[in-house]
Amino acid sequence: MQDQLKIALVQSDLVWEDPKENRSRFAEKIKAIDEVVDVIVLPEMFSTGFTMNAKAVAETMHGETVNWMKETALKTKAALMGSLVIEDNGKYYNRLLFVEPSGAITTYNKRHTFTLVGEEKTYTAGTEKVIVDYKDWKLCPLICYDLRFPVWARNTEDYEVLIYVANWPKPRIAAWDALLKARAIENMSYCIGVNRVGVDGVNIEYLGHSAVYDVLGACIAKTRPGKEQTAIVTLEKRHVTAYRNKFKFLNDRDTFTLE
Template identity: 70%
Template sequence: MCETLKIALVQADLVWENPEQNRRNFTKKIDAIHEAVDLVVLPEMFSTGFTMNPKAVFETMQGETVLWMQELTHKKNIAITGSVVIKEECRFYNRLFFVTPNGGLEYYDKKHTFTLVGEDEIYTAGTKKPIIDFKGWKICPLICYDLRFPVWARNTEDYDVLIYVANWPTPRVTAWDTLLKARAIENMCYCIGVNRVGTDGVNSEYNGHSAAYDVLGNELTAFGSGEEQTEIVTLEKRHISAYRNKFKFLQDRDGFILK
């Protein structure tokens, strides 16, 4: 078990519907991380941008991007997470992968598909909320629009870290900032959000605001607005245990069952 976890948040522009170029770009960005880290977090649909045209760019579980993640994690001895357009059994998924250097691969299919742009009509929603055990840390990985739904993120599993990967547009970035901080406070966990920058193929603009928050809602990062940037944060188990033992807020939450 590791008492600390070092995470690199990679805020980047994405080349529209061009997985090969995006893989090359992210390889360079990861190669440029000279500090030893445990985990690299990439944005939502990091190989394509947030496209509603999956037929043009979909991959499979044995596709080039998954293979790229596996090769890079092995080469760099790091874990990588981020979401990709996947086709499986004639259905499309906005699927987050969590790939570890020992060959481990877990995934999460986005639960809350974004109805405002019709994601729900194109991509199949997930039904399971995985908790990933990595180096003794319990990590809950979610995707973009999931951030608006606190019940889905509710910390009933005693997880340590909540991660959101996103393509969250500039006009609603205040909600992104506010909700990331709220998820950290209400779940008494570290909360990390990695958003993209730039303009996509349907002229949606993104200004990043990637961030990491501690259990008390203190921001641990200082990302520039609209800039490609990588920041590294170190998470500490003792920070979580100290404040959970002191305040015990999670013990006072209301009980209910999701249907």
Template identity: 55%
Template sequence: MKETLKLALIQAPLEWENPAANRAYFSGKISSISENVDLVILPEMFTTGFTMNATPNAEPMDGPTVEWMKTLAKEKNIAITGSVIIQENENYFNRMLFVTPEGVIGKYDKRHLFTLAKEEKTYSPGKEKVIIDYKGWNICLMICYDLRFPVWSRNVEGYELILYVANWPKARVNAWDILLQARAVENMAYCAGVNRVGMDGDGYEYVGHSAVYDGLGKLITDSLPEEEEIKIVSIDKEHLEKIRTQLKFLNDKDEFQLL
């Protein structure tokens, strides 16, 4: 178990529907990290951008991107997470993968599909909330539009870190900032969000604002960057336990069950 977890947030432009080019790009970025980090976080659909053109871009779970993640995680002794387009049982999923150095693969399928872009017409929704146990940290996996739905992310499991990977456009980036902070405060957990930058193939612009907030909603990254950047930040379990002990807000949470 590690009391301190070091995160690397890679805020990046993405080559539209070009998995090989994006894997090569992220290989270079990950290799450039000189610090010893525990977890590298990539954006939503990091091999393609947020495309509804799933058929030519989807991969199986034994495809090149999963193998790339496994190889790089083992080689660099880090965990890697981000979402990709996965085809499984004749369905397409916007799937967040969490690959450890030991080759263990956690997976979360995006529950809230973005109807404004007709994502639900192409992809199947996830049905299960996923908590990963990594180095003694309970980590909740979420994708982009999930950020707008606090009931789904409600901290009934006692997780310490919630991750959101995204393609969240510039036009609504103010909501991204507010909601990341809100999810941290209401769940008394670290909240990390990794968003892309640049233009996508549908003409939407992205300005990042990748960030980490502590369990009181304090921004612990030093800025909200709008350009290509790697942010390194450490999160501390003792700090989280201290505020949870002093302010027992989670003890007063409403009891409910999602049907």
């Protein structure tokens, strides 16, 4: 059993609707990571920014960005994750990919589409929660707006790490900070949020605030606001196990099902 999991959080600006340039920039950032890590996390829609122009930028699961993710995971011997615009059977998805060095891919389609900007008019909402089993760890990958909905993240699978990739804007960054901490506490898991920085193609500004919280809600890693930065954190399974065994809060969960 692997007690430690080392994760790199890549907080970056994104070039609007330019997958090739974004791949090139992320390649340089990933190349600059000078430690051996298990997982590299990129922001939501890392190849384009949070665009509603899906038809112009969508790729397939056999497209250049997915192939780049597979090549990068193989080269770095680290799993690579982030979301991008995917066309599948005539529908568009804000799809998160968890790509392992072996080439195995786990996908998660964003459940909660952001109706404030009409995301639901362009992208098909996901229906399945996904748990990734990787190196003896259980990871729960979610996307941006999902953070506002605790029922969807509810830890009924005993995952150890909850990971959000995001394009979460500056005006509501206080909510991002508060909700990441809350999700860690209520689920007794590590909670990681990787957000972008910069200004996008529709003039929305992002501050980043990428961070990692432990099972008691303590912030154990945080990036510099508004700056491109890669932060590396080492998670310890014994931290999760010790506090779950001590407090047993998850044993007192209410029982219900989603319809």
